[in-house]
Amino acid sequence: MKYSKIMLGAALIGATASTIFAQETLRSLAEERGRYIGAILNSEWFNNAIESQFEEIHKTQFNAVVAENEMKFDATEPNKGQFSYAKGDKMVTYAKANKMRVRGHALAWHSQVPGWVNNIRDKKQLLDVLKNHIDNVVGHWKGEVAEWDVVNEAINDDNNHGWRSNGSVWFQTIGAEFLDSAFVWAHAADPDAELCYNDYAIEWGLGQGSKAGFVVDQVKRWKQNNIPITCVGTQTHIEISHETTPQNVRALAKALAEHDVVLNITELDVGFPQGSAGSLGASDYAKQGHLYRQFMDVFLEEPNMGEFMIWGVTDAHSWLDGQQGKTQGLIYDKQYKAKPAYDSLIASLKAHPASEVKSPYKSAATPDTTVQDTTTQDTSAHDTTAVQDTTVKDTTTQDTVATPGPVVSDTGNVGIRRGSATLTEVRMNLVGRTLSIVGASNAKVQVFDMRGRPVYSAVTSKGSVDLSAISDGLYVVRVKVGSKTLERRVALR
Ligand code: 9MR
Numbered sequence: 001m002k003y004s005k006i007m008l009g010a011a012l013i014g015a016t017a018s019t020i021f022a023q024e025t026l027r028s029l030a031e032e033r034g035r036y037i038g039a040i041l042n043s044e045w046f047n048n049a050i051e052s053q054f055e056e057i058h059k060t061q062f063n064a065v066v067a068e069n070e071m072k073f074d075a076t077e078p079n080k081g082q083f084s085y086a087k088g089d090k091m092v093t094y095a096k097a098n099k100m101r102v103r104g105h106a107l108a109w110h111s112q113v114p115g116w117v118n119n120i121r122d123k124k125q126l127l128d129v130l131k132n133h134i135d136n137v138v139g140h141w142k143g144e145v146a147e148w149d150v151v152n153e154a155i156n157d158d159n160n161h162g163w164r165s166n167g168s169v170w171f172q173t174i175g176a177e178f179l180d181s182a183f184v185w186a187h188a189a190d191p192d193a194e195l196c197y198n199d200y201a202i203e204w205g206l207g208q209g210s211k212a213g214f215v216v217d218q219v220k221r222w223k224q225n226n227i228p229i230t231c232v233g234t235q236t237h238i239e240i241s242h243e244t245t246p247q248n249v250r251a252l253a254k255a256l257a258e259h260d261v262v263l264n265i266t267e268l269d270v271g272f273p274q275g276s277a278g279s280l281g282a283s284d285y286a287k288q289g290h291l292y293r294q295f296m297d298v299f300l301e302e303p304n305m306g307e308f309m310i311w312g313v314t315d316a317h318s319w320l321d322g323q324q325g326k327t328q329g330l331i332y333d334k335q336y337k338a339k340p341a342y343d344s345l346i347a348s349l350k351a352h353p354a355s356e357v358k359s360p361y362k363s364a365a366t367p368d369t370t371v372q373d374t375t376t377q378d379t380s381a382h383d384t385t386a387v388q389d390t391t392v393k394d395t396t397t398q399d400t401v402a403t404p405g406p407v408v409s410d411t412g413n414v415g416i417r418r419g420s421a422t423l424t425e426v427r428m429n430l431v432g433r434t435l436s437i438v439g440a441s442n443a444k445v446q447v448f449d450m451r452g453r454p455v456y457s458a459v460t461s462k463g464s465v466d467l468s469a470i471s472d473g474l475y476v477v478r479v480k481v482g483s484k485t486l487e488r489r490v491a492l493r
Contacts, residue, residue: 242291315328
C-alpha cells in the first residue's frame with residue numbers, strides 16, 4: 001500500500017514521462033547505508049521445493065545470503081575426502097547473479113558432523129581432518145564466500161561458561177586448541193575472508209558469568225595471540241518477551257569494538273510461543289515489529305556492525321515450529337505477505353540517514369542503481385523551501401503535492417522539485433571516474449568513504465570533476481548546488 005501511494009504521488013504531481021519513483025526495499029536502503037541485510041536460503045530452495053515468491057522476495061529485499069544447511073560439514077564432506085559442493089555452488093551462483101554477499105556457515109561445529117568424523121578418537125588424526133576440511137572448503141569458495149562462521153556454538157550452556165565438552169568431538173578429542181587452529185587454517189585458505197565466532201544466547205548481556213562475557217574474553221585473548229578472528233556472530237533467536245536483548249546486543253557491539261572486531265546479527269528471529277498461534281493479533285505483530293526495529297536501530301547506530309541476517313524469509317518455512325516450540329518469528333507471513341516487522345525495518349533504515357551510518361567494510365554492498373538512488377537531501381537550514389530529507393522522513397506516507405520529496409528518474413538521477421513542479425533538475429552522472437553535474441554551472445563535490453571520512457572535495461570545472469585519484473571502493477558523493485545538496489552512493493572501480 002505504501003508503494004501504491006508513491007505511484008499515486010507521481011501521478012498527482014504530473015511527473016514527466018521519464019520520471020518514476022524507485023521502489024524502496026530493505027536491500028536498497030541497506031545498500032545506501034553500506035550495510036548488508038540478508039536471509040537464509042532454506043533447504044527447500046536448494047531442493048527446488050519452495051514457492052516462486054520466495055526467490056522473488058529474497059533477491060529483491062536482501063543483499064546477503066547464507067545456506068540453511070548446505071555448507072555445513074555433513075553437507076560438504078559427507079565421506080572422508082569426498083567433497084560435495086553442488087548445493088553451495090548453486091547458492092554462490094545465485095548470489096553472484098544478484099550481487100549478494102555470501103556468508104559461509106559453518107566450518108567447526110559439534111552439530112551436523114558426519115558419523116565418520118564423530119567416531120575419530122585420535123587427536124592428531126582429527127586435527128588433520130579439520131585442517132583438510134577447512135583447506136578444501138574455504139579454498140573451494142575462496143574470494144566467493146566473504147565471511148565464514150569458522151567456529152559455531154563452542155561454548156557450553158552452564159552459568160559459568162567454558163568450552164562445550166559434551167557432544168563435541170572437536171573439544172573432546174582435540175581440546176580448546178581446535179578453535180585457534182580453525183581460525184589460522186581458514187585465514188591461510190582465504191586471507192581476505194572475514195572470520196567469525198558465532199553463537200546463540202550471547203544477546204543476554206555481559207554480566208558476571210555470562211556467555212557474552214566469555215566470548216569477549218576469548219576475543220581479547222585471540223587478538224593478543226594474533227589469531228585471525230575479525231567478527232562475532234550473535235545468532236539472536238529470541239522470543240517476543242525478550243525485550244532487553246536489543247540493548248544487550250548494543251553493549252556487546254561496543255565491547256567488541258574495543259578489540260576492533262565486528263559484531264554481526266547472523267540468525268535473527270523473534271518467535272511467539274507456539275501455543276499462542278491462534279490468538280495473535282495486531283498488537284502482537286506490532287510488538288514483534290518493534291523488536292525487529294530496535295535491532296535494526298542498534299545495528300545502524302553501532303559502527304562495528306555489518307550484517308543483519310534473518311533466519312528465514314517466510315513463516316511458512318522456519319525451523320521454529322518444528323524444532324523450537326515457537327512460531328511466526330519472521331518478517332513475512334505464511335502467505336508471503338509482509339508483516340509489520342517488515343515496515344518497522346524500513347522505518348528504522350529511513351530514520352538513519354546514509355551519511356550518518358558507518359560501515360565496517362572497506363567496500364560494502366554493490367549498489368543496485370535501478371533501485372538505489374533515492375537519497376536527495378537539503379542540508380540547508382535557511383532554505384524555507386527545503387527538499388525533504390528522505391532518509392529521515394518517510395515521504396511515502398505524505399501528501400506529495402503539499403510536501404516536496406525526491407524525484408528519481410529512470411536513469412537513476414536525482415532531481416529537485418518544489419511543490420508540484422520540478423523547478424530545478426540537477427543530475428549527477430558517473431561515467432568511469434568522471435562525475436558530471438548536469439543542470440548546474442557551479443557545484444561543490446565532496447566524496448566520503450563509508451565511515452564518513454572525507455576523501456575528496458572540489459568545485460566542478462566545466463561541469464565535471466575527475467575522481468581518478470580515489471581508490472576503488474564504495475563512497476558517498478555529496479553535490480552542493482546553491483543551497484541544495486544531493487547525495488548518492490557510488491561504487492568506484
Ligand atoms: O535451520 C536449520 C535446521 O534446518 C536444521 O535442522 C538445524 C540442525 O541443527 O539447524 C538449523 O540451523 C541452525 C544453525 O545452523 C545454527 N544455529 C541454530 C540454527 C537453528 O537451529
